[in-house]
Structures are given as structure tokens and as C-alpha cells.
Amino acid sequence: MIGRRDGALMRNSSSTQSLLKSRIAIAIAIGIFLGCIFAFFFPHGAFSSNSPHFNHHHLTRSISQAVSTSCESSDHLNMLKAEFMAVSDKNAELKRQVNVLIEKLRLAEQGKDHAEKQVLVLGEPHKAGPFGTVQGLRTNPSIVPDDSVNPRLAKILEKVAVGKELIVALANSNVKDMLEVWFKSIQKVGIPNYLVVALDDEIARFCESNDIPVYKRDPDKGIDSVGKTGGNHAVSGLKFHILREFLQLGYSVLLSDVDIVYLQNPFHYLYRDSDVESMSDGHNNMTVYGYNDVFDEPAMGWARYAHTMRIWVYNSGFFYIRPTIPSIELLDRVASRLSRGNAWDQAVFNEELFFPSHPGYDGLYASRRTMDFYLFMNSKVLFKTVRKDANLRKLKPVIVHVNYHPDKLPRMQAVVEFYFNGKQDALSPFPDGSE
Numbered sequence: 131m132i133g134r135r136d137g138a139l140m141r142n143s144s145s146t147q148s149l150l151k152s153r154i155a156i157a158i159a160i161g162i163f164l165g166c167i168f169a170f171f172f173p174h175g176a177f178s179s180n181s182p183h184f185n186h187h188h189l190t191r192s193i194s195q196a197v198s199t200s201c202e203s204s205d206h207l208n209m210l211k212a213e214f215m216a217v218s219d220k221n222a223e224l225k226r227q228v229n230v231l232i233e234k235l236r237l238a239e240q241g242k243d244h245a246e247k248q249v250l251v252l253g254e255p256h257k258a259g260p261f262g263t264v265q266g267l268r269t270n271p272s273i274v275p276d277d278s279v280n281p282r283l284a285k286i287l288e289k290v291a292v293g294k295e296l297i298v299a300l301a302n303s304n305v306k307d308m309l310e311v312w313f314k315s316i317q318k319v320g321i322p323n324y325l326v327v328a329l330d331d332e333i334a335r336f337c338e339s340n341d342i343p344v345y346k347r348d349p350d351k352g353i354d355s356v357g358k359t360g361g362n363h364a365v366s367g368l369k370f371h372i373l374r375e376f377l378q379l380g381y382s383v384l385l386s387d388v389d390i391v392y393l394q395n396p397f398h399y400l401y402r403d404s405d406v407e408s409m410s411d412g413h414n415n416m417t418v419y420g421y422n423d424v425f426d427e428p429a430m431g432w433a434r435y436a437h438t439m440r441i442w443v444y445n446s447g448f449f450y451i452r453p454t455i456p457s458i459e460l461l462d463r464v465a466s467r468l469s470r471g472n473a474w475d476q477a478v479f480n481e482e483l484f485f486p487s488h489p490g491y492d493g494l495y496a497s498r499r500t501m502d503f504y505l506f507m508n509s510k511v512l513f514k515t516v517r518k519d520a521n522l523r524k525l526k527p528v529i530v531h532v533n534y535h536p537d538k539l540p541r542m543q544a545v546v547e548f549y550f551n552g553k554q555d556a557l558s559p560f561p562d563g564s565e
Contacts, residue, residue, distance in 0.1 A: 275380025
């Protein structure tokens with residue numbers, strides 16, 4: 131029994147020693163681990179002369195490094211901001227290019243449809259189709275461009291135009307303030323294809339200083355004398371002579387007076403199926419699109435009523451004209467008549483477009499289309515009707531032409547305030563007509 135007890139004691143003693151050794155080994159391992167951690171965070175020792183707790187210079191250097199890091203961060207932030215602005219500008223330019231490409235694609239599809247109709251009508255003679263299916267040619271073919279007419283203008287148009295079309299305005303220094311409202315509205319809408327034909331040096335410099343596409347014609351004594359000193363009607367008459375070169379170069383032109391505020395891109399609302407698309411001076415469906423006006427002459431008895439067709443005139447201050455033979459003939463006819471006498475260009479423009487052939491006179495065979503008068507709005511429609519109607523006030527026109535009122539500039543500014551800035555009472559101070 132004594133032997134077994136001694137053996138048991140020896141085994142217990144051995145187990146105790148093993149446990150003790152294990153604890154010591156664990157303690158050593160923990161010590162080494164803590165030592166490593168301490169060495170990592172305090173490589174120079176907690177109480178060495180290099181310790182941040184005791185070395186002021188090291189503390190100062192640490193603060194300087196922190197400040198330097200902060201400055202570097204600030205510089206890096208500024209650099210990131212600059213890169214962001216550059217990317218934003220590039221993105222805006224890419225958006226503009228995409229819009230231009232979309233517009234060109236839409237124009238190509240529209241042109242393809244017109245070309246197919248031209249081939250169908252102008253091709254080989256063919257029989258008429260079934261009743262109700264026959265349509266005449268509405269869209270005359272464009273002319274072959276001739277760059278030799280004006281090589282300098284051709285280079286400008288190549289840069290400015292989109293899809294071979296652009297807005298063109300004539301201006302001299304008499305309309306400088308209105309011109310500024312005009313081009314700022316175009317810029318706000320984001321229309322890229324527009325050009326100012328400067329009729330004097332002051333307007334040319336003004337446009338160049340504002341980064342506005344501008345074309346100053348070569349000296350021409352007859353045109354320059356009118357362009358520099360002429361009033362609205364005199365300058366308006368020049369456009370029929372000047373526009374001819376644009377059409378000869380193969381470009382469609384949206385001719386615009388400067389008393390116009392742009393609220394949408396007009397090129398998105400054109401049909402391009404006629405030689406001329408024009409806004410109207412009319413103020414409702416009848417006056418704009420035409421109506422049967424009955425003339426009453428009681429002395430005629432049974433035949434006292436005579437039916438007449440009436441339509442209010444096209445506005446010669448805003449129309450789209452395609453580069454076709456009838457279009458150029460129209461410009462030549464109007465320019466020729468205006469050069470012979472003191473006539474109003476708008477009256478001559480409409481007479482040449484609408485008067486039919488008759489003995490002693492060959493009429494112009496040009497196709498024409500009237501624009502939607504709520505989209506291409508004159509100032510009579512706006513101030514007499516639209517601003518007083520709660521539903522019509524919600525409509526957004528493509529343009530507003532202040533053609534009915536002599537106080538043009540303040541009304542243009544009011545249109546900007548109402549449609550762009552949302553000032554609901556901006557149009558209220560003005561009378562329906564002029565005072």
C-alpha cells in the first residue's frame with residue numbers, strides 16, 4: 131500500500147510540475163506579445179529622450195507635419211475640385227454634341243422622307259392612284275451649293291450651322307440693347323446655331339466681346355449706308371438682299387428680328403416641307419389660318435353676298451426659308467421691288483407669296499406653311515389674350531415676338547421675367563396695345 135501511495139504522490143508531483151511549467155510558458159508568451167506591442171507603439175522607449183512626452187521639438191515637428199498634411203489635403207481638395215469642374219465642362223460639351231447629333235439625325239430622317247416624295251413625283255411619269263391617295267409635291271428640292279459666292283461666309287457657316295441651318299439676325303447699334311436680350315435668351319435655351327450679321331463696326335465689336343457668332347459683310351456702299359443709319363423698316367428690307375448668299379451656299383435660314391425672346395429651340399418645331407414657314411400677325415384661328423369673309427352688297431339683290439378668302443399677313447421678321455429656286459426667286463422679287471420705291475418690306479413679302487398669276491403678272495410658285503400661333507407667338511396674342519387666361523398662361527411658347535408694340539425692350543424684359551424667372555405679375559403693368 132505504501133508503494134502505491136508513493137507512486138500516486140510521485141504522479142501528482144509530476145502533474146503539478148507540468149502545470150507550473152505550462153503557466154510559466156504562457157506568462158512568457160504573454161510577456162513577449164506585450165513586449166512586441168510596446169515596441170511597435172514606442173520604438174524609442176516610453177521614457178527615452180526621444181519620447182513625445184518629454185521632447186518639445188519632436189512635438190513641434192509632429193504638429194508641423196500635421197499642418198503640412200492638412201495643407202497638402204487642402205491642395206489635393208482644390209485639385210479635385212478643379213478636376214471636377216473640368217469634367218463637368220467636358221460633360222456639358224458632350225451633351226451639346228449629343229444634342230447636335232440627335233438634331234442632325236432627325237433632320238436626315240426628315241430629309242429622307244422629303245427626298246423620297248420628290249423622287250416619286252419628279253421621277254418617271256406615272257398614273258394617278260386610287261381616289262384619296264394622290265398628293266402633289268410640297269417640298270421643292272434644294273439647290274446645289276456654290277461656295278464661290280462667298281468663301282469667307284461659307285467658312286463661318288460651316289462652323290456655326292447645325293444640319294445646314296441656323297438662326298440669322300441683322301443688327302446695327304440702334305438695337306444694341308434688344309440684341310443683348312435676344313442672344314441671352316438664345317444662350318439660356320441652349321441653341322448653338324445662330325449668327326448676327328453686323329451692319330456696323332460697333333455691333334461687330336459688341337458681339338465679339340460677348341463671344342457671339344458674328345459676320346461683318348465686305349464693304350458695300352449701298353447696303354452700308356442703310357445698315358449703319360437706317361431704322362427698323364429700312365434695316366428689315368436689307369435682309370432679302372443679304373439672305374440670298376446664305377441660300378446660295380446651301381443653308382436654310384430662320385430669319386429673326388432682334389425684338390424676339392426665345393423660350394424653346396425653334397428647330398424642334400419646324401416641318402421643313404415648304405419653301406417658307408412663317409409666323410403670322412394673326413391673333414386667332416381665323417385670322418392666322420384663313421377664313422371665308424362674306425362681303426354684303428344689298429344693291430345686288432339676290433347676289434348681295436360675295437364670298438372672299440382672307441388671311442392675316444405673314445410676319446417678315448420671323449420666317450424659315452429653305453435653299454430652293456422658288457425661295458431665291460422670292461428674295462430677288464422682294465429686294466428688287468424694295469429698291470425701286472419706298473415700300474414696306476412685309477407688305478411686299480406677302481404680296482409676292484400670295485398674289486396669283488394673272489394677265490400681266492406671273493405669280494411666285496413657292497410652297498408655304500403657317501406656324502402655330504401659340505408656339506410662335508406675336509405680342510398681340512400674348513398681351514391681349516394669353517396673359518388674361520389661366521390655362522393659356524401655362525403654355526410655354528417657342529418664341530415671343532414683340533412686333534405689335536413700340537415699347538419693345540421693357541416688354542421683352544417682362545417676357546423674360548415671366549417665362550424664365552416665374553414672376554407671375556411681370557406682364558401686368560403693360561396695356562393691351564400701345565399708349
